[in-house]
Amino acid sequence: MxxxxxxxxxxxxxxxxxxxxxxxxxxxxxxxxxxxxxxxxxxxxxxxxxxxxxxxxxxxxRQVQLMGPDAGRLAQILAPRDLSKCKIGQGKYVPLCNHNGVLINDPILLKLDEDRYWLSIADSNIWFWAEAIARERGLKVEVSEPDxxxxxxxxxxxxxxxxxxxxxxxxxxxxxxxxxxxxxxxxxxxxxxxxxxxxxxxxxxxxxxxxxxxxxxxxxxxxxxxxxxxxxxxxxxVESGLVSYGGDSDGQTNPFEVRMGKYVDLDLPDDTIGIEALRRIAAEGPKRHQLGVVLDNSEPVKAEFTWNDIDMDGMRIGDMTTCVWSYRMNKNIGFALVATSARPGDRVVVRRAAGAVEGTLCDLPFL
Amino acid sequence: MxxxxxxxxxxxxxxxxxxxxxxxxxxxxxxxxxxxxxxxxxxxxxxxxxxxxxxxxxxxxRQVQLMGPDAGRLAQILAPRDLSKCKIGQGKYVPLCNHNGVLINDPILLKLDEDRYWLSIADSNIWFWAEAIARERGLKVEVSEPDxxxxxxxxxxxxxxxxxxxxxxxxxxxxxxxxxxxxxxxxxxxxxxxxxxxxxxxxxxxxxxxxxxxxxxxxxxxxxxxxxxxxxxxxxxVESGLVSYGGDSDGQTNPFEVRMGKYVDLDLPDDTIGIEALRRIAAEGPKRHQLGVVLDNSEPVKAEFTWNDIDMDGMRIGDMTTCVWSYRMNKNIGFALVATSARPGDRVVVRRAAGAVEGTLCDLPFL
Missing domain, CATH: 3.30.1360.120 (Probable tRNA modification gtpase trme; domain 1)
Known part of the structure; x- marks a missing residue:
């Protein structure tokens, strides 16, 4: 291109x-x-x-390395998932959130030693984030990008x-x-x-x-x-239902909206970033959820740089955040980030640049 | 490509x-x-x-918008340049630094109102940075990305x-x-x-x-x-000597190394991020500085994704961080981030992927 x-x-x-x-x-x-x-x-x-x-x-x-006596403490402050039982040699998938409970990355956390962790990150700058939190809280930990x-x-x-x-x-x-x-x-x-x-x-x-x-x-x-x-x-x-941070999430997305609720432990101490907001969101219930969408058309769609509006009964209910041709299903399939009122089986209209396409919402994963 | x-x-x-x-x-x-x-x-x-x-x-x-009663305070906490005389309708070039005095962006700060600022940023995630600092310090300010x-x-x-x-x-x-x-x-x-x-x-x-x-x-x-x-x-x-954040700087670069010392005000209050480190660096003197380098070869070089080692008298003294063919000078010119012992007029060898090239260091800008 x-x-x-x-x-x-x-x-x-x-x-x-x-x-x-x-x-x-x-x-x-x-x-x-x-x-x-x-x-x-x-x-x-x-x-x-x-x-x-x-x-x-x-x-x-890339790896965001946390090293020093407070490395484990910083890891737990950054991650709203209970790491207390994480062993050396173990990794965990963690949704990192900001103070408002908004997803800012979804790395694998690897515990290399009691005083050394890596966050093996998706596409956003977590060095700055971790460094800011570490320094503002006066923690004894070095944040770096190792080779x-x-x-x-x-x-x-x-x-x-x-x-x-x-x-x-x-x-x-x-x-x-x-x-x-x-x-x-x-x-x-x-x-x-x-x-x-x-x-x-x-x-x-x-x-x-x-x-x-x-x-x-x-x-x-x-x-x-x-x-x-x-x-x-x-x-x-997409067939397997794996989320792409930044591709399937936006600047308001919380973990509950994109099927990451099971990685959030709401009884963590209050100094965990975002935990209070996440408790509130969990109590109120998220406004959006992530479903699959299977399009009716039978020609492979082209990848685009933008999300596509999804309408149901003439009302916009959310976005299709990605779409691909499934070689195993012989269908165009995508992720739908839509109002929780929309359910699997509902018929929708997806407004693509190339024209509107009808489709059906479904559970994830597809396969 | x-x-x-x-x-x-x-x-x-x-x-x-x-x-x-x-x-x-x-x-x-x-x-x-x-x-x-x-x-x-x-x-x-x-x-x-x-x-x-x-x-x-x-x-x-993109704009990182700071809005709310503490917007001006946050701006000054983030920027190691005196903003006290900045008027509504005025912009200022500011080197943003982390707590160690390392450059993390070099935006234009625009003051739209007493309680509204934009940081018109170079290529790094300053939303996360500004949000982390604002929340950790309990400031009354909203950090957002406006349209x-x-x-x-x-x-x-x-x-x-x-x-x-x-x-x-x-x-x-x-x-x-x-x-x-x-x-x-x-x-x-x-x-x-x-x-x-x-x-x-x-x-x-x-x-x-x-x-x-x-x-x-x-x-x-x-x-x-x-x-x-x-x-x-x-x-x-490059002819004009304009720095590219991330292209001409690395994870250790401070503002003094890349000719931004004049935008740093060392007598700012201690709660300005990085100011203590910047005072120390200024007192000790930076280890590297940015010069120009004019290569001897007369064929336009190809752009590369990597910095090139610069040697002087058989010793590595730093890096050429970018290189272009100057249409006005009819020479290949680049930026050299080198030991402060290296001076304009010194002869160097630049180790390009395509082979070593000799050149001469010079002051910036070229034109």
Missing amino acids: FSISPSTRLRPSPFYEATLADGVCAMTTYNQMLMPTSYGHPEEEYWRIINGVSMWDVAVE VSPLAVQGPKAETVVASIFGDWVRDLKYFWFRETEIDGIPVAVARSGWSKQGGFEIYLMDGTKGTALWNIVKEAGQPQGIGPGNPNWCER | FSISPSTRLRPSPFYEATLADGVCAMTTYNQMLMPTSYGHPEEEYWRIINGVSMWDVAVE VSPLAVQGPKAETVVASIFGDWVRDLKYFWFRETEIDGIPVAVARSGWSKQGGFEIYLMDGTKGTALWNIVKEAGQPQGIGPGNPNWCER
């Missing part, structure tokens, strides 16, 4: 050269870095994650590939747990994690000079399983 | 349709929005700003064009001052401002549904002066 103008304001990933060599042809930006989004064969890239194994440059998932860049290996054959590299112990890793190790002298942390429901791992590279080396290790190890390059797959993630 | 994948995580500008119609062909992202960077004729776009008048979609310069999108009109003929639209009063606007007005029912603020040294204005559109209408008003008014579409011009801004 457009070319991205090179600028030192945008940072390449440690895997940049490797992805160029493998033929990356479309990118997006995320946390002021470039992220590959296509190698030119979108459907092939999709089926690879569904049926096989795919490797993704997700270095854009850590995730490489995802996703799909039903991912475990075989990752086990062939690191050993069979990876098969015993529980979801979101991780272990620090190394491969050919390259320091990494291996986590069972990833932005798909097809299973897989994220290998956190801890030496940015070794991106090509790590990429090639994974690529070579995956040959018997037919590994190939891919990306955080927009189709698979 | 690459196409940018459409995603609802990235927002289009109110001028998006108009820029498409005018043939935009390259973009970058900035504050999670798309920003046009070329209409296909880079040299023509450059000379238009130097000799004529150019119009730029800079809606990506405001700047359109720049830059170049020596800009004043003629803007005066023909709004009237001759714009000729009396002092630098960074602004006035709220309207044109054909479209609410705007007109400021003498802009990211070039060729003179010009930024028209802050205050109704996002009127982007195409405003674009066309400016385009039509500019026909006699040969107006055409352009962008924050990388060549002109």
Whole structure:
């Protein structure tokens, strides 16, 4: 569509050269870095994650490191989810909120040590946020961005590939747990994690000079399983009901509206940011909720940069926040952020730039 | 180079349709929005700003609005520059710093009223920062992102064009001052401002549904002066010595290192964020400073996503943070963020991906 103008304001990933060599042809930006989004064969890239194994440059998932005697305290102040039982080597999905209970990121929190945590973030600046809170509260903790860049290996054959590299112990890793190790002298942390429901791992590279080396290790190890390059797959993630912070949320969205209520613990102490607002929202009930929408039309829609109005009975009830062609359902499917009065089964009209389309609301996930 | 994948995580500008119609062909992202960077004729776009008048979609310069009884107090807490004499209708360039004196943005602050300010920001998330500080200090102020999108009109003929639209009063606007007005029912603020040294204005559109209408008003008014579409011009801004936050600064840069010391007032009260650190840095003297570098080679270099090491006498002394071909100097020129021991006139070696190039350090601006 457009070319991205090179600028030192945008940072390449440690895997940049490797992805160029493998033929990356479309990118997006995320946390002021470039992220590959296509190698030119979108459907092939999709089926690879569904049926096989795919490797993704997700270095854009930057780490916000909290280190020091108050690191755990700061983590709990930032996260409205109970972390008291989180063990070293364990990760947890946490909806970060501001003081009004509005979602500002949804990272995986990794506990590396009693005094060291990473927030493996979605696309918003949590360094500034964490730094502001830490300094304003006088906490003894350093907030930094360490040299850590995730490489995802996703799909039903991912475990075989990752086990062939690191050993069979990876098969015993529980979801979101991780272990620090190394491969050919390259320091990494291996986590069972990833932005798909097809299973897989994220290998956190801890030496940015070794991106090509790590990429090639994974690529070579995956040959018997037919590994190939891919990306955080927009189709698979919508089919699986995975939220994109910033894509499916706006500046007013709270966790309850986007199916994250189960990650909020309302009995946390009052010094947790947003907890009072979240208690109030929970008591009153959210005004919007997230459903799926299946469109009636049978031609794949084009991706757009904007949300689309959703109408029901001639009234606007909310927005379709994303829409993709589902290769498994042979339908256009999307997420609907709509008034809680709208229910699965309701018929709606989605106002796309290309024209209005009818559709039906449904529960999530689709598959 | 690459196409940018459409995603609802990235927002289009109110001028998006108009820029498409005018043939935009390259973009970058900035504050999670798309920003046009070329209409296909880079040299023509450059000379238009130097000799004529150019119009730029800079809606990506988002506003962080501070509103409420403590808005002025919050502004002064955030900005290490004395705002006590700032008048309604006046703007000021302010280096925002964190508690360690590290630069986190360099907005124009606009005082709209005693209880309403805008920070017209560069590319980093200052909503989170301002919101965190406001809430943690219990200030009575609302931090929001209003529906405001700047359109720049830059170049020596800009004043003629803007005066023909709004009237001759714009000729009396002092630098960074602004006035709220309207044109054909479209609410705007007109400021003498802009990211070039060729003179010009930024028209802050205050109704996002009127982007195409405003674009066309400016385009039509500019026909006699040969107006055409352009962008924050990388060549002109380097020639003129204008800093790009995030492009020419890193996570350790303080204002003194990048020629912003004159915008820091060290005798501000202690509750100004970063002021103690800035006093210490000023007393000790910064470790790096920003100079120009003129390369010896005579072929235009390609833009890159990375800084380049600078060596002097076989030792690394810092980085070239950006580099462009200067159409007026017929040389490759760049910014050098180097040890303060390095001085104008010193010979250096810049380690580009395409190979090492020799060059000479110089004072800024180039022109």
